[in-house]
Amino acid sequence: MKYVKNYECTICQRTFPKDSEILTCPFCKEEGILSINYDMELLKHVFTKDYLKNNHDYSMWRYLPLMSVVDTKLVDTLKIGWTPLYKTNFLHDVIGIDTLYIKDEGLNPTASLKDRASGVAVMKAIEGNHHTISCSSTGNAASSLAGNAARMGLKTVIFVPKRAPLGKLTQLMIYGSNVISVDGDYKDTFQLSKMAIEHFGWYNRNAAINPHLIEGKKTVALEIAEQLDFKPTDWVVVTVGDGCTIGGVYKGFYELKQLGIITKVPKILGVQSSGCAPFVEAFLNNEPLAEREENTIADSIAVGIPRNPLKAQRAVLESRGSWISCSDEEILEAMKLLGKTEGIFGEPAAVASLAGLMNALSTGLIHKTESVTLIVTGNGLKDTANALKTVGKPVLLKPNLDNLIDYLKTGNQETGEVK
Numbered sequence: 001m002k003y004v005k006n007y008e009c010t011i012c013q014r015t016f017p018k019d020s021e022i023l024t025c026p027f028c029k030e031e032g033i034l035s036i037n038y039d040m041e042l043l044k045h046v047f048t049k050d051y052l053k054n055n056h057d058y059s060m061w062r063y064l065p066l067m068s069v070v071d072t073k074l075v076d077t078l079k080i081g082w083t084p085l086y087k088t089n090f091l092h093d094v095i096g097i098d099t100l101y102i103k104d105e106g107l108n109p110t111a112s113l114k115d116r117a118s119g120v121a122v123m124k125a126i127e128g129n130h131h132t133i134s135c136s137s138t139g140n141a142a143s144s145l146a147g148n149a150a151r152m153g154l155k156t157v158i159f160v161p162k163r164a165p166l167g168k169l170t171q172l173m174i175y176g177s178n179v180i181s182v183d184g185d186y187k188d189t190f191q192l193s194k195m196a197i198e199h200f201g202w203y204n205r206n207a208a209i210n211p212h213l214i215e216g217k218k219t220v221a222l223e224i225a226e227q228l229d230f231k232p233t234d235w236v237v238v239t240v241g242d243g244c245t246i247g248g249v250y251k252g253f254y255e256l257k258q259l260g261i262i263t264k265v266p267k268i269l270g271v272q273s274s275g276c277a278p279f280v281e282a283f284l285n286n287e288p289l290a291e292r293e294e295n296t297i298a299d300s301i302a303v304g305i306p307r308n309p310l311k312a313q314r315a316v317l318e319s320r321g322s323w324i325s326c327s328d329e330e331i332l333e334a335m336k337l338l339g340k341t342e343g344i345f346g347e348p349a350a351v352a353s354l355a356g357l358m359n360a361l362s363t364g365l366i367h368k369t370e371s372v373t374l375i376v377t378g379n380g381l382k383d384t385a386n387a388l389k390t391v392g393k394p395v396l397l398k399p400n401l402d403n404l405i406d407y408l409k410t411g412n413q414e415t416g417e418v419k
Contacts, residue, residue, distance in 0.1 A: 001018060001068055001069070001070055002065070003038050003039050003042060003043050003046070003047075003065050003066070004018040004036060004037070004038060004039075004068050005018065005037045005038055005039045006018055006037050007020060007022070007034040007035070007036060007037070007211060008034065008035045008036075008037055009025035009027070009028055009032045009033075009034060009035075010032070010033045010034070010035055010310045010311060011025065011028045011031060011032050011033075011310070012025060012027055012028055012032065014027060015037075016034075021128075022034070023204060023209050023210050023211065024209060030209070033208065033209070033211065033308055033310060033311065034211040035211060035214075035251075035311070036068050036211050036212070036214075036215060038066065038255070040255075040258045040259060043065060043066065043259060044259055044260065046065050047063075047065045047066055047259055047261075048259075048261070049230065049261060051065075052226060058081075058082040059079050059080055059081045059082055060080045060081030060082070060116055060119065060216065060219040060223075061074045061077075061080075061081075062081075062082070063219050063222050066215075066222070066255060067120070067215050067216070067219075068120075068124075068211075068212050068215045069120055069123045069124060069127070069212070069215075070123070070127055072123075072126075072127075073123070073126065073152070074123070076151070076152065077119055077122070077123070077148065077151060077152065078109040078110075078115070078119070078147065078148055078151050079109065080108055080109060080115045080116055080119045080148075080216075081108070081115075081116060081219055081220075081223060082223060083103060083104055083105055083106075083107045083108060083220075083223070084103075084104050084107065085101055085102070085103050085104075085223070085224060085227040085228070085373070086101065086102045086104065086342065086344075087099075087100070087101050088100045088101070088102060088341070088342055089341075089342065090341040090342065091337070091338065091341040091342050091354075094337065094341055095337075095354075095357070095358050095361060096361055096368050097357075097361060097366075097368045097370075097372060098368055098369055098370075098371070099233065099370075099371035099372070100371075100372050100373075100374065101224075101228070101233060101371075101372070101373040101374070102338075102342060102344060102373075102374050102376055103220065103223075103224055103373060103374065103375045103376065104344055104376050105220065105350070105375060105376060105377050105378065106344070106345070106346060106347075106350065106376060106377075106378055106379030106380070107379075108144075109144075109147060109148070110140075110143050110144045110146075110147040110148070110171060111143075111378060111379035111381065111382060112140040112143070112144055112300075112350075112377060112378035112379065112382070113140075113217065113220060113245060113375070113377040113378065114140040114141045114143075114144035114145075114377075114378075115144045115147075115148060116216040116217050116219055116220060116248075117141070117144070117205075117207050117213035117214070117216040117217050117244070117248075118141065118144040118145040118147075118148040118149075118205065118213075118216075119148050119216055120212050120213055120215055120216035121133060121135075121145065121148075121203070121205040121210065121212070121213055121216075122145075122148045122149050122151075122152050122154060123152075124203070124210075124212050125149075125154060125203035125205075126152060126154070128203060130154070130202065130203035131154060131155060132154065132155045132156065132157060132200070132202045132203065133145065133149055133154050133155070133156055133202060133203040133204075133205050134156065134157040134158065134159070134193060134196065134197050134200075134202040134203070134204065134205060135158060135159070135193060135204070135205035135206050135207075136158075136159040136160070136186070136189045136190040136192070136193035136194075136206060137158060137159070137160055137164075137189075138160070138161060138163075138164060138186055138241065138299045138300050138301075138302055138303070139160065139164045139165055139168035139169075139299055139300055139382065140168065140300050140349075140377075140378050140382070141205070141207065142158040142159075142160055142164070142168065142172055142177070142179075143168050143171035143172055143175070143382075145158060145177075145205050146158060146171065146172045146175035146176070146177035147171065147175045149175075149177075150175045150176055150177075155178070156175075156176075156177040156178065157177070157178045157180065157196065157200075157202060158172060158177050158178070158179050158180065159180045159182055159189045159190075159192055159193040159196070160172070160179065160180070160181055160182065160189060161181075161182055161184060161185055161186050161188070161189045162181055162182060162183055162184070163185075163299060163302075164181070164299065165299060165382060165383040165385065165386075166385070167381060167382040167383055167384060168382050168383075169181075171382075180192070185294050185304065186294060186302065186303055186304065186305075187291075187304060187305050190206070190307070193206065194206070206307070207242060207244040207308070208242045208243070208244055208306075208307030208308040209307070213244065214244055214247055214248040214251060214311070215248075216248075217244060217245050217247075217248030217249070218248040218249065218251045218252030218255070219252065220245075220248070220249060220252065220375060221236070221248070221249045221250075221251070221252025221253045221256075222252045222256065224236065224373055224375075225252075225253065225256055225261070225262055228373075230256075230261055230262050231262070232253065232262060232264070232265075232266045232373070233266055233370075233371035233372055233373045234266060234267060234370040234371045234372065235266055235267045235268070235269055235321070235366055235370060235371070235372045235373070236249060236253075236266045236267075236268050236269070236372070236373045236375065237268075237269045237271060237353045237354075237356060237357050237360075237372060237373070237374050237375065238268065238269070238270065238271065238353060238375045238377070239270075239271045239272070239298070239300075239301050239349050239350065239352045239353050239356070239375075239377060240270040240271065240272050240279055240301060240306075240312060241300060241301035241302065241303040241306070241349070242303050242306050242307045242308050242312075243279070243306045243307070243308035243309055243311055243312025243313075244307075244308045244311070244312075245377065246268060246270050246311075246312045246315045246316070247308055247311030247312050247314070247315050249268060249315065249375070250265070250268055250311075250314070250315030250316075250318065250319055251311075251315075253265040253266060253319075254318075265318075265319050266319065266373070267319050267320050267321040267322070268315050268316055268319040268321035269316075269321050269322055269323070269324060269356060269357070269360060269365075269366070270312065270315070270316050270321070270322075270323045270324075271323075271324055271325070271326065271352050271353050271355070271356030271357075272301060272323070272325050272352070273296035273297075273298045273301060273302070273325065273326065273327070273328060273331065273349075273352060274296075274325040274326065274327050274328075275293070275294075275295035275296030275297075275298075275302075275327075275328060276292055276293060276294045276295060276296045276298075276301065276302045276303065276304060277292060277325045278290060278291065278292040278303075278304065278305070278306055279306065279309075279312060279313070279323055280323045280324065280325045282313075283313075283316075283322075283323040284323070289306065289309050289313075291304050291305045292304045296328055296348075297328045297331065297332075297348045297383075297386045298328070298331055298347075298348040298349040298352050299348070299349065299383070300347065300348075300349030300350075300377070300378060301349040301352065322360075322365055324356045324359050324360050324363075324365065325356070325359075326352055326355035326356050326358075326359055327355075328348075330355040330358070330359070331348050331351060331352050331355050332348070332386065332389055332390040333355070333390065334351040334352070334354040334355040334358065335347075335348065335351045335380065335386075335387060335390055336390045336391060337354065338351050338354055338376070339380070344376060345379060345380035345381065345387075346376040346377075346378065346379065346380050347377075347378045347379060347380045347381075347382045347383045347386075348383060348386050349377060349378060350376045350377040350378045350379075350380075351376065351380075353374045353375060353376060353377075354374055354376075357372060357374060395407060
């Protein structure tokens with residue numbers, strides 16, 4: 001918190017002291033999502049390329065001066081961040097683009113980008129002497145909170161909609177969380193969590209409400225910039241549910257530009273499933289955001305009423321980016337394509353970024369000569385049921401070499417590929 005300047009409401013632009021114990025604007029209520037501002041003039045003398053060069057903490061805490069947590073007990077947390085940024089070997093040729101990078105967030109401790117937010121939430125809860133922390137989630141935020149809280153000795157009460165995938169529910173139970181499966185959609189789940197948090201006084205990890213969590217999520221952008229020697233790609237592609245992650249991605253790049261560490265903010269492409277695309281439809285129809293159905297296999301971005309709309313929309317607008325959607329069928333194909341070309345297994349919501357990029361290339365929104373970074377937000381092992389829809393089951397053979405030879409002969413003889 002040393003370099004935090006104040007909180008600012010995204011609606012009325014009122015500012016509040018950094019020691020204010022508020023999560024939203026007291027004048028604009030729940031809609032008044034706050035942003036955290038830093039003393040950039042002071043940080044210009046502290047947060048420099050030399051500071052990063054001499055910093056050997058390769059976790060998200062390497063960016064502590066540009067975060068809103070206190071430097072206590074950070075050494076005890078799970079190792080979050082500094083995930084690999086791969087330059088593709090084959091995928092760029094397959095989809096027709098010259099330069100493509102993949103940020104694999106599935107290698108975080110609980111296998112998703114949400115660990116960045118949950119790590120911050122746990123530390124803020126400890127700062128405030130809270131013993132229980134709670135949130136609503138379609139899956140990843142829940143499992144990341146449960147794991148990170150368990151590491152630091154906090155209890156969790158987590159609300160998930162009944163459609164949450166088994167892999168994510170299993171994580172929650174293994175981490176010892178008190179899991180409440182809500183007989184309803186994400187909207188119902190969020191409302192119950194909100195009432196419970198207010199009633200019991202638990203620490204609120206809901207990312208759309210808590211302004212500190214975007215400070216964790218923005219570290220993915222800080223890492224991308226640093227891993228590219230502070231020359232970010234022309235575009236960064238990320239999938240969108242509530243709007244918190246895309247807001248964090250933009251904030252990270254924007255603050256680096258304010259500090260003079262990078263010279264440009266990349267254009268940001270927000271991707272949603274066509275089965276739940278409130279941001280995309282509002283953008284294409286030039287109309288206010290409206291509630292949409294949550295009809296997609298990409299559960300992590302199945303949010304019919306986004307809770308952080310302004311930060312998401314401003315991220316695209318101010319970066320001169322755009323919005324695009326993709327079908328569930330395209331998501332499944334992207335899952336298989338990413339796996340077989342680059343060896344990265346992403347869950348449906350994560351690989352929607354690739355499906356969206358392919359649509360952007362086919363429509364001319366992104367040109368093949370422009371460089372792109374894809375953020376793959378979560379590991380595919382969280383939702384194997386949907387992954388199996390695209391690859392099917394393996395062949396079953398008797399333990400006999402002749403049977404194997406006969407099977408291999410059924411492959412495509414022209415290419416040598418086995419079906």
